[in-house]
Amino acid sequence: MTxxxxxxxxSTVRFxxxxxxxxxxxxxxxxxxxxxxxxxxxxSETVVLITTNDGASSAVDWFDQRGVxxxxxxxxxxxxxxxxxxPDGLPVERLGSPGDLTGMSLGFAKLAQxxxxxxxxxxxxxxxxSVSTLLMYxxxxxxxxxxxxxxxxxxxxxxLGVFTLxxxxxxxxxxxxxxxxxxxxxxxxEAGEVELRGTGFTQS
Amino acid sequence: MAEADxxxxxxxxxxxxxxxxYARWLGERFEVRTAQNGESALEQLDEDVDVVLxxxxxxxxxxxxxxxxxxxRGFSPRVAMVTAVEPDFDIIxxxxxDYLTKPVDREELVETVDRLLSRSSFAGLEQEYYACVEKRAxxxxxxxxxQLETSEEYVELTERxxxxxxxxxxxxxxMGSGDFVAMVRDIERGSGDGADExxxxxxxxxxxx
Numbered sequence: 290m291t292x293x294x295x296x297x298x299x300s301t302v303r304f305x306x307x308x309x310x311x312x313x314x315x316x317x318x319x320x321x322x323x324x325x326x327x328x329x330x331x332x333s334e335t336v337v338l339i340t341t342n343d344g345a346s347s348a349v350d351w352f353d354q355r356g357v358x359x360x361x362x363x364x365x366x367x368x369x370x371x372x373x374x375x376p377d378g379l380p381v382e383r384l385g386s387p388g389d390l391t392g393m394s395l396g397f398a399k400l401a402q403x404x405x406x407x408x409x410x411x412x413x414x415x416x417x418x419s420v421s422t423l424l425m426y427x428x429x430x431x432x433x434x435x436x437x438x439x440x441x442x443x444x445x446x447x448x449l450g451v452f453t454l455x456x457x458x459x460x461x462x463x464x465x466x467x468x469x470x471x472x473x474x475x476x477x478x479e480a481g482e483v484e485l486r487g488t489g490f491t492q493s
Numbered sequence: 494m495a496e497a498d499x500x501x502x503x504x505x506x507x508x509x510x511x512x513x514x515y516a517r518w519l520g521e522r523f524e525v526r527t528a529q530n531g532e533s534a535l536e537q538l539d540e541d542v543d544v545v546l547x548x549x550x551x552x553x554x555x556x557x558x559x560x561x562x563x564x565x566r567g568f569s570p571r572v573a574m575v576t577a578v579e580p581d582f583d584i585i586x587x588x589x590x591d592y593l594t595k596p597v598d599r600e601e602l603v604e605t606v607d608r609l610l611s612r613s614s615f616a617g618l619e620q621e622y623y624a625c626v627e628k629r630a631x632x633x634x635x636x637x638x639x640q641l642e643t644s645e646e647y648v649e650l651t652e653r654x655x656x657x658x659x660x661x662x663x664x665x666x667x668m669g670s671g672d673f674v675a676m677v678r679d680i681e682r683g684s685g686d687g688a689d690e691x692x693x694x695x696x697x698x699x700x701x702x
Contacts (some may be wrong), residue, residue, distance in 0.1 A: 298589060298610045304580055305495050312660070343564075347686075367675060390677050390680070390681050391674065391677050391678045391681050393584060393677075393679075394673055394674045394677040395582055395583070395586065395674050397670075397673075398670035398673060399582060400673070401670055402582075402670065407654045429626075429627075430623060431680060431681070433623055433626070434619060434623065434680045435680055437623075437661075438619075438677055438680065439617060439673070439677075441661065441662070441665065441666050441668055441673075442670070442672070442673040443606070444662065445666070445667060445668040446668075460634070461630075461634035461635075462630045462631050462634045463630075465629070465630035465633045466537070466626055466627055466630040468630075469626045469629070469630065469654065470626075475521070
């Protein structure tokens, strides 16, 4: 099976199960492109979004505006430190800091388990916005290893991963190191113009 | 030679009949040591022990106390808790690597030991993988596309990276959420490998190695 994505590029993109995409671009354009990938859930698919800068309540708004049923299909790991309440029943795992990578993995595991118990845990679109923030809290090697294990978990589970990075915030070597982990990359040249390259997807 | 190559599993369980069963199931493929209580487990523990199966509820020292004592002594075997009640992922942040819920069957037991061992080989491969990716990224940042195409070093690194990627994917074919959380915890602690890089977590958790 594949994860079907409309609206990222001019054509329909189908990502292979288990693949992970890196979205590079400015903060807001990168986030919008990541949401373009996450908001196309169909069938039994669900979304787990890990947010490092914006609180869970903002994230709920993004998905609401995009017509996603946030009552049963969305789970959020909020590492922003925000405590703004979210609608009742929407699962949120809150962390004290974006530097708490163990807490982040634990939050993801709990949300995935929750979806599993509800019978829809095997097709999750996982988003992390953004890797640039993680790089402010931990060194490149630690972030690299974290992302590598995370994408391995995504591959093993047949999930879809979408991670954003703002290249302008880091040196070339760091960007090239992080880039190596992912199957594909969507480079947002400017709002609405996305170059997609790599493997693990087809376009039609 | 074959004997020495077998990974060593220490089974800590207060019920003698269970020890006997576990030891028989594991004995074909692993070197097995057994202990009926925490004190005896600590006597049997040395750097050769790769995996500890630890009953959580025992008379005398509890499993949690034994785990703390293992860490205190500076050994770093993978420790699976054997428990009567299915625990939460939170046990991983307490320091356990995995859990087994009683009654434990043969397949589950062997599979858990295998998975814990494969986590170690994954961590070892991953260290080399990072080193290669970092080196290649440095070349990519310093050279033009034309220079890279004719660089033997670059081509060799790329081949090696692809090979390591394949081996890493094969190392843990069914990585579950428990594996994932435990491996991230190990990365933050800087344990299990690469400790010389000092890539411990930012929260100042003890590195205890």
